[in-house]
Amino acid sequence: MELTRRHALAGAAAIATAPLLSAAPTKAAAPIADKQAPSYYRYKVGDIQVTVVSDGKNVFKLEDSFITNAKKDEVNAALVKAFMPPDMMTIHFAPLVINTGGKLVVIDTGNGAVSKANSKGANGLFADNFVAAGFDPKAVDLVVISHFHGDHVNGLLTADGAPAFPNAEVLVPATEWKFWMDDGEMSRAPAGRMQGLFKNNRNIFEAGLKKKVTPYEWGKEVAPGLLAVETVGHTPGHTSYVLSSGSGKVFIQSDVTNNPNPFATNPGWHAFFDQDGDVAEKTRRRVYDMVVAEKLQVQGFHYPFPGLGNVEKDGGGYRVVPAPWNPTI
Template sequence: MELTRRHALAGAAALAAAPMLRAMPARAAAPMADKQAPSFYRYKVGDAQVNVISDGVNNFNLPDTFVLNVKKDEVNAALEKAHMPKDKMSIQFAPLVINTGGKLVVIDTGNGPAAYASSKGNVGQFATNMAAAGFDPKAIDMVVISHFHGDHVNGLLNAEGGPAFPNAEVLVPAAEYKYWMDDGEMSRASGDRMTGLFKNNRRVFEAGLKKKVTPYEWGKDIAPGLMAVESIGHTPGHTSYVLSSGSDKVFIQSDVTNLPALFVANPGWHLMFDQDPQLAEKTRRKVYDMLAADKMRVQGFHYPFPAVGYVEKDGNGYRMIPAPWSPVI
């Protein structure tokens, strides 16, 4: 459009009136909100429905040894490249409720009610967000656990220390259960973190659930359309899953990787929480080569919410591409 003298004069008049507009009192339509809406997201895999239920976000200062085999400066550079603040870490948690059409299946349970209280609601949100999504914990048929870290098992118990899903069968990886319930392994544990994990797992599975669990093996369907897949390294019995319905499927990777900006992009980086870092790297590369080749959707427990997307090769590493958000299911 051609700029004329009349347009220029009109613009100058508008600028001159601007100070008078600023002097007018502001009238807010409503007070500022003080909390987020409940965080859940649904999508279909064939006839099954996946409900991603956020357990919140843990924010903490970046430890010097968060990545064991890389200097902190390199980690900070990767964070800044991903537009994240350096020296800070934000880890998200995304348990699932899967409606197979005949069963309601929970996969992993988040940090639990004690963490909700101590973090002032930052984590431990699974129970409240699950209720907001319309699920009654008494209606859950099966709870499937991928591995025995606190952010996956603590939500098995309610605030009173009893079962949070009173009518559900609790299924656990046989290799994982054997390791953490072995008195000899517990006696050989060293360091505050490992001794704490053994103590916490005894609290959850022996005192809380009173050993009422069903161990499962890899390579088999443990729920309708849900096959357990060995993905060890993060822990001795760490398990992922393939959910299939018709010709559609999604790979539920549990903790094959942590924060994608660090460990998807750099599969050779060793996370401080991986019990066997070399084996975890081997598993990570094998899984991601398969996902990239098959162009299969992947659901990640620590991916940014709603934590579902695709992985493709990118140089010596990989790149996580979020699945398009859909307003309809």
């Protein structure tokens, strides 16, 4: 319909007589949020339900010593290629909760309450997100530990030093237990980080848990559907897992790599926290060749959240393709 002169004049008059809008600033409909929602993500492997529970992340300045056999310029180039900022490194942490239907199983426990306070809530969030995901620490049957680094074992204790999962049996790799509980190994540990790890592990397992742990062997099920797999190098007893149910299967890699950028794309690079860099590299290549050949999905403790992905060969390295987010379980 054409706009007639009469309509135009009527509209102009209406505008002229309308009250002026208030000059006062408008208020937002809702306050700006200052934190994320609790971070957890669920998926199924056959009849077993997996809940990935974020423990947060650690962001720190990249030092020359972080990757022991690569130049900082090379590392920065790899970070930029992966759309990550240069001169900075981000490490993610994601323990798992496995509900087999008959057992509630936790795999690794995050950085713990002290780290939550020290990092001002950047990490050490596993306990909070665990409860937010609907779990009760008293209902956990088993806690399975992959290796004895602080970001995996510190969450075994609460802020006041009590067991975080009071009714759970704590399962640890037999080789890992033997190494860290050996007084001779502790006496030979280099000053600094290694001595600190021995002290921390003794505090957790001897003082906090009072040695109430059960060592397990590789090649055996440690929980229903959860097979322990030797993946040494990162530590002497470092362990990964194959979770199987029905036709479903996922490889839980623990610390075979840290953040896949740059450690999957450059599997020959050695991180300073790999206790034996050469062995860790051989393990990394062996494991990733296996998951590529068998087309196994991989759950990575240090992958960006929620850490489930698929791996493919990419030149001399590997590319991790994140699994699509599924809004249903």
